[in-house]
Amino acid sequence: MIRTxxxxxxxxxxxxxxxxxxxxxxxxxxxxxxxxxxxxxxxxTKDEIALVSGIGCxxxxxxxxxxxxxxxxxxxxxxxxxxxxxxxxxLTVIVVMGDGDATAIGGNHLIHSCRRNxxxxxxxxxxxxxxxxxxxxxxxxxxxHIASTAQYxxxxxxxxxxxxxxxxGASFVARGTAYxxxxxxxxxxxxxxxxxxxxxxxxxxxxxxxxxxxKLGGPVEMLQWYKDNAIPYPAFxxxxxxxxxxxFPIGVMxxxxxxxxxxxYNRIIKEAGSEGQ
Amino acid sequence: xxxxxxxLLQGNEASAMGAMAAGMRxxxxxxxTPSTEIAEYLSIHLPQVCGxxxxxxxxxxxxAAIIGASLGGVKSMTATSGPGFSLMQENLGFASMAEIxxxxxxxxxxxxSTGMPTRPGQGDVMxxxxxxxxxxxxxxxxxxxxxxxxxxxxxAFNLSEKYRSxxxxxxDGIIGHMWENIVVPENIEIIERLEPEVPPEWYRxxxxxxxxxxxxxxxxxxxxxxxxxxxxxxxxGFPTLIHEEIEQCLNKLISKIKNNLHxxxxxxxxxLDDADICIVAYGSVARSAKEAVDIARxxxxxxxxxxxxxxxxxxRFHLEDIARKVKxxxxxxxxxxxxxxxxLKSCPGKTLRITRVDGELITPDQIMEKIEEAxx
Amino acid sequence: MNKKYEPIHFFLxxxxxxxxxxxxxxxxxxxxxxxxxxxxxxxxxxxxxGLCDIHCPDYAITVAKKDEFRExxxxxxxxxxxxxxxxxxxx
Numbered sequence: 001m002i003r004t005x006x007x008x009x010x011x012x013x014x015x016x017x018x019x020x021x022x023x024x025x026x027x028x029x030x031x032x033x034x035x036x037x038x039x040x041x042x043x044x045t046k047d048e049i050a051l052v053s054g055i056g057c058x059x060x061x062x063x064x065x066x067x068x069x070x071x072x073x074x075x076x077x078x079x080x081x082x083x084x085x086x087x088x089x090x091l092t093v094i095v096v097m098g099d100g101d102a103t104a105i106g107g108n109h110l111i112h113s114c115r116r117n118x119x120x121x122x123x124x125x126x127x128x129x130x131x132x133x134x135x136x137x138x139x140x141x142x143x144x145h146i147a148s149t150a151q152y153x154x155x156x157x158x159x160x161x162x163x164x165x166x167x168x169g170a171s172f173v174a175r176g177t178a179y180x181x182x183x184x185x186x187x188x189x190x191x192x193x194x195x196x197x198x199x200x201x202x203x204x205x206x207x208x209x210x211x212x213x214x215k216l217g218g219p220v221e222m223l224q225w226y227k228d229n230a231i232p233y234p235a236f237x238x239x240x241x242x243x244x245x246x247x248f249p250i251g252v253m254x255x256x257x258x259x260x261x262x263x264x265y266n267r268i269i270k271e272a273g274s275e276g277q
Numbered sequence: 278x279x280x281x282x283x284x285l286l287q288g289n290e291a292s293a294m295g296a297m298a299a300g301m302r303x304x305x306x307x308x309x310t311p312s313t314e315i316a317e318y319l320s321i322h323l324p325q326v327c328g329x330x331x332x333x334x335x336x337x338x339x340x341a342a343i344i345g346a347s348l349g350g351v352k353s354m355t356a357t358s359g360p361g362f363s364l365m366q367e368n369l370g371f372a373s374m375a376e377i378x379x380x381x382x383x384x385x386x387x388x389x390s391t392g393m394p395t396r397p398g399q400g401d402v403m404x405x406x407x408x409x410x411x412x413x414x415x416x417x418x419x420x421x422x423x424x425x426x427x428x429x430x431x432x433a434f435n436l437s438e439k440y441r442s443x444x445x446x447x448x449d450g451i452i453g454h455m456w457e458n459i460v461v462p463e464n465i466e467i468i469e470r471l472e473p474e475v476p477p478e479w480y481r482x483x484x485x486x487x488x489x490x491x492x493x494x495x496x497x498x499x500x501x502x503x504x505x506x507x508x509x510x511x512x513x514g515f516p517t518l519i520h521e522e523i524e525q526c527l528n529k530l531i532s533k534i535k536n537n538l539h540x541x542x543x544x545x546x547x548x549l550d551d552a553d554i555c556i557v558a559y560g561s562v563a564r565s566a567k568e569a570v571d572i573a574r575x576x577x578x579x580x581x582x583x584x585x586x587x588x589x590x591x592x593r594f595h596l597e598d599i600a601r602k603v604k605x606x607x608x609x610x611x612x613x614x615x616x617x618x619x620x621l622k623s624c625p626g627k628t629l630r631i632t633r634v635d636g637e638l639i640t641p642d643q644i645m646e647k648i649e650e651a652x653x
Numbered sequence: 654m655n656k657k658y659e660p661i662h663f664f665l666x667x668x669x670x671x672x673x674x675x676x677x678x679x680x681x682x683x684x685x686x687x688x689x690x691x692x693x694x695x696x697x698x699x700x701x702x703g704l705c706d707i708h709c710p711d712y713a714i715t716v717a718k719k720d721e722f723r724e725x726x727x728x729x730x731x732x733x734x735x736x737x738x739x740x741x742x743x744x
Binding site for chain 1: 305338500
């Protein structure tokens, strides 16, 4: 097992301010640890990796990690990453987004990146809330839950991010949680190694803005909830609707081998009659 | 008589050809009238040189993608028209702030909103300057012929690389869709992106150098690991809230353009030497204005024309020089007077405007009428 | 150098006292100090599973076998010394 503390000093930028910006008990730190361990497992060098992030709590990851880092505008991380990947295919491009970032303001970019099946790894850190702006409801805030802009409870249905990206054509779809941190780094590693568009949804507790408002307890209780309700995908499929309740599947849900965007684009280059450069 | 190397080109095509001649190898765009021919041309020709053409899901992502590509070390471009240009403002500001070279071609149509997709306008002049929020520098070039669509697009890439800034080529629908015979110029200087002068551990991508040089942008993945953000940043590119660093960051953005006006500003003067009346016109209107100057001269009026080719930063000093010599400045525009307002700032009292916003060209006759009216 | 071997090392200046490590230790090795920081109350019970290590959101815990500490020098205090604030990371 690669321990966070082993990998972390290799990948954190030593001249940044620590402890990091996230609140006590925030899951983003745990997920970042998993990301770093996953990268360590892939054996990629720091120069080979471009880390693109959006705006919000999760957007801060790019500041701390010592890769080629791009902190983009809200929701647009995937669009920046698309340009970067196509311009420099040798880079391993990892995109880190939050739930609001990826599925609200950036929803269009997410579904089209899936459709193109561009060889990018996206890590969507889903904490069910807009944390940095003070706890407004996001597309993944559960119905009837309280947010600073849903004081009477949210009346909107939630997105199932994994189902969306699966339907839109992503090659690799998986879900992990901050509690299942060890599993998460294996999922992220597989996603990075996957050719094509891969998505890992990492459920992550936001005790400050989401947990406290909804009386879900602190970070410990929220992690405990993940522990109690997460069911490995194969077992989850066998559950009856009555058994499901609050339970949700984790693990790999889709793993397809399909030509990625660049492979298909190379066909265009060939057809256009250029002599390879 | 047809010269052997003459070709018949549309303004949009010429712009696309110019971009490829400048070394552009990444285009991301979204279909919109009247700029679509640029994307269509590049979708055929970019793959032939192993370049990338991608049609994105909207203009927001198109703008984002070209910034990403530019960070990958590839010269990149997008093309659009008013409504799409509105969507690009977000990431245009990012490119300005993060100092990423890229070129945006905006073929203006009548606005606001969906406006008149198939009719020309010049309503985006102020948007090209102030469309994105916050104080930011920008360079905007305005061609008035098919040949200039070609040469100014190359120029746009050169300025973009030199000043690490987004550059906008602001055409209007007439210029974009106009066909002319041109001789494609050869041996135009192309500014290539150079590798940083210092090794990675010494690299500060946003350092303000006292000599005025602009730090070269290292591509991602070449050993120069750095941080790019739209937030106010320090010289290494990391977000900062220290007053001195904030000021330095923003001052540097503005001053890199302001200190190089002599290099950035291009103007065209026509029969201005002894003129009493100066017409200030750009884009397609400048073609009518030129004709109007000739007619006016034949009728005995001492008219001349100043055509700002670089409209932002606005060639204020050139204009002020001319204003001292002439009695009257006439500003015909296909909008309600966006550049007219800019000229009023330096030359109040003797500036007249001609506005036309009905989707039709401003004719030489219309300008003549104004000249006669002004003189009487 | 006869210091007693401790399997769990806390780097307290990064710790935000969230309590995750204490709650999820399968052997209940950890407890809170009066000031809220965690400490290993029963270090001999530690099975080196590393759950506290990977669940710490602030990278403030290192779990290692005795020889690992010696040979690999996983926790290098001097690295932490370098990590002093110079840019604020506000919103």
